[in-house]
Amino acid sequence: MPDPYLDPDSKTQEAIEAMASRLEARGNHKTFLRMVENYGKTLPSNEPLTVLDLGCGTGIVIRQLAKMLDPSSKFYGADISAKLLGEAAKFSENDEIQWDHISTGSLPYADGTFDVIVMHTLLSHVPDPLAILAEAQRVLKKGGKLIVFDADHVSTTYNQADYETTRRIDSMLASAITIHPDICRQLPKLFKSSGYAITDHSVDIISECGKGDFWLSSVHAFAKLMPTIEALSEDEADKWLEYMLQSHEDGTFFASGTYYTFYAKSLL
Numbered sequence: 001m002p003d004p005y006l007d008p009d010s011k012t013q014e015a016i017e018a019m020a021s022r023l024e025a026r027g028n029h030k031t032f033l034r035m036v037e038n039y040g041k042t043l044p045s046n047e048p049l050t051v052l053d054l055g056c057g058t059g060i061v062i063r064q065l066a067k068m069l070d071p072s073s074k075f076y077g078a079d080i081s082a083k084l085l086g087e088a089a090k091f092s093e094n095d096e097i098q099w100d101h102i103s104t105g106s107l108p109y110a111d112g113t114f115d116v117i118v119m120h121t122l123l124s125h126v127p128d129p130l131a132i133l134a135e136a137q138r139v140l141k142k143g144g145k146l147i148v149f150d151a152d153h154v155s156t157t158y159n160q161a162d163y164e165t166t167r168r169i170d171s172m173l174a175s176a177i178t179i180h181p182d183i184c185r186q187l188p189k190l191f192k193s194s195g196y197a198i199t200d201h202s203v204d205i206i207s208e209c210g211k212g213d214f215w216l217s218s219v220h221a222f223a224k225l226m227p228t229i230e231a232l233s234e235d236e237a238d239k240w241l242e243y244m245l246q247s248h249e250d251g252t253f254f255a256s257g258t259y260y261t262f263y264a265k266s267l268l
């Protein structure tokens with residue numbers, strides 16, 4: 001079951017638009033904006049920085065950082081998907097961000113270019129996260145800051161009528177939408193092997209009990225996506241959606257997930 005973000009440009013225009021609107025809806029949700037704002041606040045806002053958002057998708061993160069940081073900073077958004085970058089350029093209000101279409105492998109930047117690199121829900125979607133970290137390390141300045149934000153997909157849960165169904169669908173979703181649903185648990189080891197020291201980390205547990213909001217938007221998106229990638233049958237996806245909507249209506253909704261932000265500095 002291929003991760004849809006592994007090679008977005010091989011998907012139909014309809015799928016690209018669905019991914020783009022999903023990334024924008026998620027990224028503009030107050031819960032997500034707060035998490036980006038929290039790591040943005042750890043960066044100095046009164047000195048010019050050179051900042052790369054690697055795997056920027058529609059550019060939601062770099063657009064927000066551009067609003068928070070010194071305006072004479074240089075902002076780059078890089079992605080393997082020309083189609084998602086096309087969407088990013090549409091959402092961009094001005095040309096303060098440089099959008100770079102890159103290939104997997106080496107990055108088109110000189111050694112030591114960036115003060116800061118952000119990877120926001122990238123590493124759970126790439127086949128070789130260690131190679132990405134090592135290449136990012138090359139283009140970071142010595143002592144430069146890497147911020148990696150990702151979901152601990154293996155702990156995301158959407159409660160159903162019985163635990164067996166909950167567990168089966170949670171596990172199906174985790175492996176259908178990512179290559180590495182446990183990336184957060186692997187990151188300390190991966191940082192160590194690629195020349196970084198972890199300087200800090202923070203954890204956000206997003207739980208909704210009674211009514212759904214943030215997670216309800218994922219429920220709608222995944223109920224559509226899962227049958228198209230044959231992760232769930234139409235019937236299973238409909239029943240799953242129906243239970244989540246019903247529990248939201250009657251005030252018994254429960255869904256929860258954990259996001260980690262890692263702060264690391266380049267040692268090389």
Ligand SMILES: C[S@@+](CC[C@H](N)C(=O)[O-])C[C@H]1O[C@@H](n2cnc3c(N)ncnc32)[C@H](O)[C@@H]1O
Pocket residue numbers: 005006007008023027054055056057058059060061078079080081084102103104105119120121122125126132
């Ligand atoms: C889940 S999306 C996240 C997009 C954006 N960071 C956000 O949070 O809205 C993952 C993105 O990583 C991109 N991607 C996948 N493999 C990549 C690679 N090797 N290098 C750069 N980007 C990659 C995909 O095209 C997609 O835009």
